[in-house]
Amino acid sequence: MSIAPTFEEDLALGSLTLSNGESLQNVIQRVSIYGTPREDHANLVFVSHGLTASGRLPEWWEGFVGPGLALDTDRLALLGINVLGGCYGSTGPASLSSDGTPYGSRFPVLSIGDMVAAQQAALAKLGIGRMRGVIGGSVGAMLGLQWILREPERFRHGIIIGASDFFSPMAIALNALSRAAIIHDPHFAGGDYYDGPPPNEGVHLARMIAMVTYKSAALFDARFGRRPDRAGADLAQDPRARFDIEGYLEYQGRKFVARMDANTYLTLTRAMDLYDLRAERTAATETSLTFVGIDSDWLFPADEIRQAAERFRLRGFPVRFQTLHSDHGHDAFLTDLPELAALIGPALEGFYVD
Amino acid sequence: MSIAPTFEEDLALGSLTLSNGESLQNVIQRVSIYGTPREDHANLVFVSHGLTASGRLPEWWEGFVGPGLALDTDRLALLGINVLGGCYGSTGPASLSSDGTPYGSRFPVLSIGDMVAAQQAALAKLGIGRMRGVIGGSVGAMLGLQWILREPERFRHGIIIGASDFFSPMAIALNALSRAAIIHDPHFAGGDYYDGPPPNEGVHLARMIAMVTYKSAALFDARFGRRPDRAGADLAQDPRARFDIEGYLEYQGRKFVARMDANTYLTLTRAMDLYDLRAERTAATETSLTFVGIDSDWLFPADEIRQAAERFRLRGFPVRFQTLHSDHGHDAFLTDLPELAALIGPALEGFYVD
Numbered sequence: 001m002s003i004a005p006t007f008e009e010d011l012a013l014g015s016l017t018l019s020n021g022e023s024l025q026n027v028i029q030r031v032s033i034y035g036t037p038r039e040d041h042a043n044l045v046f047v048s049h050g051l052t053a054s055g056r057l058p059e060w061w062e063g064f065v066g067p068g069l070a071l072d073t074d075r076l077a078l079l080g081i082n083v084l085g086g087c088y089g090s091t092g093p094a095s096l097s098s099d100g101t102p103y104g105s106r107f108p109v110l111s112i113g114d115m116v117a118a119q120q121a122a123l124a125k126l127g128i129g130r131m132r133g134v135i136g137g138s139v140g141a142m143l144g145l146q147w148i149l150r151e152p153e154r155f156r157h158g159i160i161i162g163a164s165d166f167f168s169p170m171a172i173a174l175n176a177l178s179r180a181a182i183i184h185d186p187h188f189a190g191g192d193y194y195d196g197p198p199p200n201e202g203v204h205l206a207r208m209i210a211m212v213t214y215k216s217a218a219l220f221d222a223r224f225g226r227r228p229d230r231a232g233a234d235l236a237q238d239p240r241a242r243f244d245i246e247g248y249l250e251y252q253g254r255k256f257v258a259r260m261d262a263n264t265y266l267t268l269t270r271a272m273d274l275y276d277l278r279a280e281r282t283a284a285t286e287t288s289l290t291f292v293g294i295d296s297d298w299l300f301p302a303d304e305i306r307q308a309a310e311r312f313r314l315r316g317f318p319v320r321f322q323t324l325h326s327d328h329g330h331d332a333f334l335t336d337l338p339e340l341a342a343l344i345g346p347a348l349e350g351f352y353v354d
Numbered sequence: 355m356s357i358a359p360t361f362e363e364d365l366a367l368g369s370l371t372l373s374n375g376e377s378l379q380n381v382i383q384r385v386s387i388y389g390t391p392r393e394d395h396a397n398l399v400f401v402s403h404g405l406t407a408s409g410r411l412p413e414w415w416e417g418f419v420g421p422g423l424a425l426d427t428d429r430l431a432l433l434g435i436n437v438l439g440g441c442y443g444s445t446g447p448a449s450l451s452s453d454g455t456p457y458g459s460r461f462p463v464l465s466i467g468d469m470v471a472a473q474q475a476a477l478a479k480l481g482i483g484r485m486r487g488v489i490g491g492s493v494g495a496m497l498g499l500q501w502i503l504r505e506p507e508r509f510r511h512g513i514i515i516g517a518s519d520f521f522s523p524m525a526i527a528l529n530a531l532s533r534a535a536i537i538h539d540p541h542f543a544g545g546d547y548y549d550g551p552p553p554n555e556g557v558h559l560a561r562m563i564a565m566v567t568y569k570s571a572a573l574f575d576a577r578f579g580r581r582p583d584r585a586g587a588d589l590a591q592d593p594r595a596r597f598d599i600e601g602y603l604e605y606q607g608r609k610f611v612a613r614m615d616a617n618t619y620l621t622l623t624r625a626m627d628l629y630d631l632r633a634e635r636t637a638a639t640e641t642s643l644t645f646v647g648i649d650s651d652w653l654f655p656a657d658e659i660r661q662a663a664e665r666f667r668l669r670g671f672p673v674r675f676q677t678l679h680s681d682h683g684h685d686a687f688l689t690d691l692p693e694l695a696a697l698i699g700p701a702l703e704g705f706y707v708d
Contacts, residue, residue, distance in 0.1 A: 169597075237374050249527060274589060
């Protein structure tokens, strides 16, 4: 049962100068709000979404966002914004450029900082200044940290789950595999596929690759083991027979094709690759930060997140680091909701107005 | 500088009944020997090759196999056999079936046990019985363990590097990604591509995926970091610019296409998936075994190999487990040769005739 936003609008923000100097025209940001913001926004929390999600928070954080849940829409107002470059309402590579055709291969390289800049413009247009907090997992947490360094006076509390302050070479390599899957698809056509069949096979395979990086060996042991899939073909006889884990990956890939634009996938993963905040300075250090590392996460190892927390402590931020024990890997912030809520309970308390 | 084999022959072995009951006709095994075998074969060591290698041992274990090296062809005779299903001389999916056309999609599912059976037939034809030892890494080590359980009286010493006695669900998942890359390539044509363009893009991508699984995060940090590649394009500006790690993976993929048949890749990786010796019993326990786990290997984690060693100890084999400390991941058995030679020095001594 999904809850409806109390506010949703595609905000037209005009042109945005990107961090690489390029300019993007007619920028749209789709903003969704759940719950009722107080006049002073003291109960407003920005919930920053991950790679393949959107500003429609209950759709991807079901069981965590809603009435009576960890992010309780009866008491908090939750702000979601589809990222720049995305394909869920905000300007992205499938959007129409000034000549009336989709950007495709002409869409510029974006940084995480550019996504935050578009969100800053959206909040300015809405007259939203200081807020209660920010929370995000994975790419959402990357945006959260970028926000905090850029405007440390904006949020009182930040909760950063399953992401560090830079993207590692291994993580770049894993993104490169997913991108190669898309680029190698003949239907990709260099990115200008919008008037032909889309590169569905490539997107399908990209998702299969990514799913492995979001999970863990222990989870695969427990959930799939060495079982054949339910179709029942004999693996020793039939080259088309599959193990259960293979069927799962195929299924995840197939589901994904319907909801992801290939160029968005390329744009967002490249922004992840480019992300490195380690040398960034900040003027103030008002936001208290809770970092969460997941002990089975090999895309963002918990130890890297611990080190990121330390770098924020050295800048002067009040910082807490916590470990979520889970076999679910990187995805634990989407799957282990009661455990996550219990772990970060004290940090979540900071979101609730006294 | 490569050394030449003292013997090389494509042995015609007639038909072979596979473990799944099917029959494969006109089976060829390409056997290569380096160094000079003694009459009693007491200095003969079987060197079992990995997934993409061949019986031409100095080509893939350069610096480890040759005069004066760890596997010293001045004193030992080294036996290499291209595996059944391969594409380097032995019968595989690209071989001609009885109707004069390549097997392609008609090639049967193979097990690691079938590959050993073909090697057993080859040795019988050559009149080779008891030998000094067997050594292999990765898939080569999987064949080694299968050999030892089937004929524990065949070898006096076995050295098993970077492989366990079963293939884990995570490893199956990673193989599934590489296979999907090939199967999704439109040129794959269900496996019957031999009279058209081969699925080069798929094989290229499969290798990129596999390369990541053969390496480690620490190696990528040290060797590539977050450096752009040498082409010098600006990553923040140019969507076609690449990080150095991406250029490396692309290069490895491109190199691989020329030397791998897509169906062989599918056949061998499926045989890996099917591999599980944990329930196999054995009559005798004469071979002394050295297992080597690589501490940065996440395809075959060292701890899984330690557990495999324990299962062989429980069967009654004299067993030693050693850890190779390396940042090179699974590939360390191909890259860290002085360290490997030093670590397994005492075990290698067992290969040398007193």
